[in-house]
Amino acid sequence: MKKRAYAATLTAIMFGGMIAGCSSGGPSAGTSTPAKDTGGTTAPPSATTPAPAASQQPKAVTFTWLAANRVEGPVKQDWETFKEIEKKTGAKIDFQVISEEALPEKRKIMIATNTVTDFILVPNQDGRDFGPEKVFLNLKDYLDKAPNIKKFFDNNPEAKAQATAANGGYYSMPVLESDPSTKGFNYAWYVRKDLQDKYGLKAPTTVDEFYQYLKALKEKHPDSYPLTFRTPVSSPNLTGIFTVFLRAFTGVEGFINETPGSGGQYEFAGYHKGFKDSLVYMNKLYAEKLLEPEFALLTTAQWEERLLTGKSMVTYFWKADMDPLIEKARKANPNNKDFDMNVIPQFAAEGVKNYQYARPAVGTSGLAISANVKDKDAAIKFMDYLYSEEGTNLMSLGILNKTYKLVDGKPRYMEEFGTSPYVPLRRDWGVWFPNVSINNAIARAAWERGLDAKNKEINASYAKFIIDAPKSIVKNADEQEIEKSKLNNLNKYFDQKLTEFVSGKTPINDQTVAEFIDQSKKQGVDDLLKMYNAAYKRTYGK
Template sequence: MGKGRKLSFVLASGMLVFTATACSSTTTAPKEKTEQKENAESKGPKVSDKPVEMTIHLHYNDGQVIFDDNWSTFKKASEVTNVSLKGVAPKSSTKSEEAFNLMIASGKIPDLVFEKKENLNKYGKEGAFIPLEDLIKEHAPNIQSYLDKMPEIMKVSKAADGHLYYLPFIADGEAAEGWFIRQDWLDKLGLEVPQTVDEYYTVLKAFKEKDPNGNGKADEVPLFTRINQRIFDLASLWGGYGDFYLKDNKVVYGPMEKDFGAAMENLAKWYEEGLIDPEIFTRGATSRDVLFGNNTGGSTHDWFASTVTYNDISKKHTPDFNLIPMAPPENSKGERVEPTIRSPFNNYTGVAVGHSVKDPVAAIKYLDYFFTEEGRRLMNYGVEGDTYTLENGEPKFTKEVLSSPDVPGALRAKGAQIMFAYQQDFEYEKQWMAPLALKGVEEYVKNDYFLKEVPALNFTEEEEKIKNDIGLQIMTYRDEMIQKWMMGAEPVDFSKFTKRLKEMGVDQLIKVHEDAYKRYTEG
């Protein structure tokens, strides 16, 4: 028997046992135990009179975040709920997807599992995780309240079979990233903040040729990004987008649109003229540190909160350093479009309950705590008296937290602001966000610059197969061609490119998304 079939058999068998016993415990448990559960519910977030330990697999960002039994936030949650968590994800693993797949292949599913939506729904349908909707209705009033107030959560989170297999991490706030430019360089060259893509080109050309850093060398890097995927952020300057988005309320695949071809032609031209970082495909996540650190970076597209901090960092070596956020330059159609957005309904990650959990009621009641006001505050701000204090009923970070060079990192070190199952509170970010960054965020939100994203759709098993098989091949080909075009290895031939995409099955891929979106709008 092959490994895949064996796994399905194990999970299916486990699910049969679970269905016959654990799920029915909510209705057929002895009267005494039922009364104990009701009494426990009446006391609030306390889950059990006796201490309960549950296991959790939480491993994401390729090992940058792995559940730590010593996190103070979860220790506090244990004091309140009487449930403690024990992390079982391998700390030595640097590949989160690999760690998850090994856990699934072992057949030993922990009580709680944090992972991407597509994997939780896929293996939930195979029996690895239990449906949660009935448990929520009976035992999780705070989660149910969220579902009632935000029905979109259920709409985008449930699997194609109609079951809810996980509770999502719900992001808060809208603006995530934006455009930035060196105001000190503009001032030195007598230039204004560019308002259109053509004006942006003129400014970047001046950055390249007129020595704005004043060192007598042609070492300026006018435009850069930190991560390869942000090539698509640059493509938005010409209305080109690298993935699916909504156009006139219809799902379209960006690389098949003519604007994508125009964007690639212009990016290749800008790269050839030295306006774009020559190491854009290799420099990686340290780009801001390097290029702002040596006073050669002129403009970028990145996160508001963290990018603005380079004003304080860089002033130590470049006193006139002045990086400001700017509105997205108008594209050729006169549109200002920001390709990124933080949407509460694009629930791509969350926490599922394993099929072999001993007490599913205790598990859902524990998760329910994080949807209370107290539990939400704990996950957003940490432990009162340690990372924040209450002032007029509102949490305020301590000076120690706010003086940290990396506030989110300082909180994550204690288990707060990690991705789990709760609703984020954007107010946490406002507290440590520089006024300049907050101003940029408010401008983007006020003007609604955001590209209309496709919501987190639910796919059938057959659609998932098409999406994974054809989609991955197309994504690989797309990325290879972008790099070849920009670096001049091949001229941009959009007709040849789209013809190849059709040969690879892009029409099937598009139909899969169209069908899923139709179900979403009708559901």
């Protein structure tokens, strides 16, 4: 049984070292045009039209929902937005709250023991793997009772592909992240602009200039480690050190990924000539104390503390987190009144495409219902409401004229929330809250309509680097089994071995790199490449 195999990995996961944090820092992703019809989830907000689930007198019911506290604020049981949802549906949400760092392991344990909460955001892969084993409810069996869920799948074929298990069932409702036509993006290099201006530093545009930039900061602040990253170090964290520098030197984002302009071809970064160069470069940063020495172990709080106190001055992260960091630094210390941050250009090694993938249309996580929920019909009815226009707007935008308003018929968050509205929205309203929000596309669209000049300039400066996100591929049962049996172990090996290379524990030479490649092959990297490329070809006929 897959659950048994899943459970067998938990001990190693829990005691094998670093606990991986949540992979998103700022808004989870996506920009969307609200007028576009995507299954009833991104239509223009309406304060008057009730969804079918709210058309009758609601029956009182309570559902549990796993959620994690955020740096923006803790989960609250009395958010006004969810009080409004309760009025509409009769459904009260009892959030089961844990820390952000503990969330991935808690979720794995719940799945392995079939004790998931009534509602839970899970990786869509887990939905496909464990739904057929009666961990999650098969939504396909209830489409005749759930017009909004049916419409969602009908209008979002990529989401449908993400949700569909090998037996044909749908076990999660994938989170919508973006309108692909906008080419919205998430990440940027940002630096201490006040120090850059003070020392007359030029923003780097190449890997060598970036190294010299860090050296200059180190000379001015000998006790600092100018560069820091938030863990986990690599997959699935797109802001991890390995993901970032492997892309810059090999053109492959992370260890295994579709490469730009290849027509869906998946490649392994280790096979590229720039792979060894990336190791040498990262090791040089580490050896010269330009890189945070605990780069593979930092907690979210420690990463933030490094930036707020000036122990580090450069990071690659969610662009939306910049303004909250600036505000927090200035409030934390009167001596930080001049603290300021801005972006520097994205860079790549010579001959390597300098790119960042746009936000995907569909995310890797989705909302699932426990197969053990007591009242299955009530749970489906509640989920269907959440995917109605009214329900989705409450979850992603909040309450009209309290958290957002309509400008020229389109939603925009209230000006008093500032340039980073997701902070008060999450903290005070439970709106756009990770592991709760089901449509980040309309949330981000409302945010970006109210951006100030600085953030609009940041978007414009990165526009030339942004390319279309890879398409989701549909894997059959055998392919899913190959991925499940090999990918997690490979990612663990990659992270462990590259940490050893970067920290100098393993010397970097032709022999050790060849040994790394050989071990990667033994653990199935070629099997995964063959599987991904075959699945892409079957899915898209190329």
